Amino acid sequence: MLEVYIWFYAGCALVILGCIGTVIGPGVKDPIVRTLNTEVPAVGMSMILLTYNDTIALLTYIAATVLITMVLLRAVVRLEEMGAEL
Amino acid sequence: MIVPDVVSPVVVALYTPAIIVGIIAGLIGLLGIAVEKNDLQILILTDLVGISMMIFVCAVGTDLAESLVLPGLVVELAEILAISEVLMxxxxxxxGKEVALIPLPMHMDMEILDTSPVVIAILLIAVGAFESGFTGGAVAGGGILFYVLSRTMRGVPSGMWEGIAGASGISWCLWLAGFMVFFVFPQYWLLALFLAAFGVFIKVAFKAGLIGVIGREEFKKE
Incomplete structure (x- = not known):
């Protein structure tokens, strides 16, 4: 029983700390740093999904996270190349 | 008790903490959105709200969570994609400055992009068709996207995007019809299952069309 709860609460801690880090963490004025910071709550989320034994959901989530990160990084890079103020 | 017996006691015990964590994460994300001024930063923070939504879905546990994860993620992905396109x-x-559709640090005009895409795309689509459902759709969509993007360097026929978008809409109707059959004629559940599975497979695979229709004006016309 202990193992299940350890993974679940580790995931919860990662989600909350990652959210705080993404909102007010150091260097988040840089959008790339902020995008990479969103990966921390994503890992916590994966741990929670693992606790609930949702394998298909975990696979779907990993695929979607990769796509979302790619879309965000593409937007950041394109806007930066256009010279928009970030 | 409202909770049925099939739900394991571990899931029931973890329900309240999971909901509390979801509320806290969502509040932090929304506070960040409220404080932030820049549009792009707000778009990135939207991801956090999506994660808190996913925790709510997870807290349900069992197979219900597995099936509810899919629409949530697809909606979030489509939303972020659309808003980023609007911003750009x-x-x-x-x-009025021209920027490459997909900025890459290297020159992508390579020999291998002429010869390999067909093989890799066919392999990925075959694997995806075998898997069917959402996962297979994602794999096959990766194959189609890879093929199209490697063609982009030399120009994509613009009519192709309209075809992909049309097929995507028809497969969405297949999926809906599958669900209708589930409820109206439960004895044909196998037919309904296959309609839904392959409808979602084609739909997710042709999500590439979403990127294509938005970026249609920016592609080189052939």
Missing amino acids: SREIRRN
């Missing part, structure tokens, strides 16, 4: 096209309108 607004910036193009504003200062």
Whole structure:
């Protein structure tokens, strides 16, 4: 029983700390740093999904996270190349 | 008790902490959105709200969570994709500067992009068709996207995007019809299952069309 709860609460801690880090963490004025910071709550989320034994959901989530990160990084890079103020 | 017996006691015990964590994460994300001024930063923070939504879905546990995860993620992905396109096209309108559709640090005009895409795309689509459902759709969509993007360097026929978008809409109707059959004629559940599985497979695979229709004006026309 202990193992299940350890993974679940580790995931919860990662989600909350990652959210705080993404909102007010150091260097988040840089959008790339902020995008990479969103990966921390994503890992916590994966741990929670693992606790609930949702394998298909975990696979779907990993695929979607990769796509979302790619879309965000593409937007950041394109806007930066256009010279928009970030 | 409202909770049925099939739900394991561990899931029931973890329900309240999971909901509390979801509320806290969502509040932090929304506070960040409220404070932030820049549009792009707000778009990135939207991801956090999506994660808190996913925790709510997870807290349900069992197979219900597995099936509810899919629409949530697809909606979130489509939303982020659409808003990022809006931001970028607004910036193009504003200062009229041309930027590559997909900025890459290297020159992509390589020999291998001429010879390999067909094989890799066919392999990925075959694997995806075998898997069917959402996962297979994602794999096959990766194959189609890879093929199209490697063609982009030399120009994509613009009519192709309209075809992909049309097929995507028809497969969405297949999926809906599958669900209708589930409820109206439960004895044909196998037919309904296959309609839904392959409808979602084609739909997710042709999500590439979403990127294509938005970026249609920016592609080189052949």
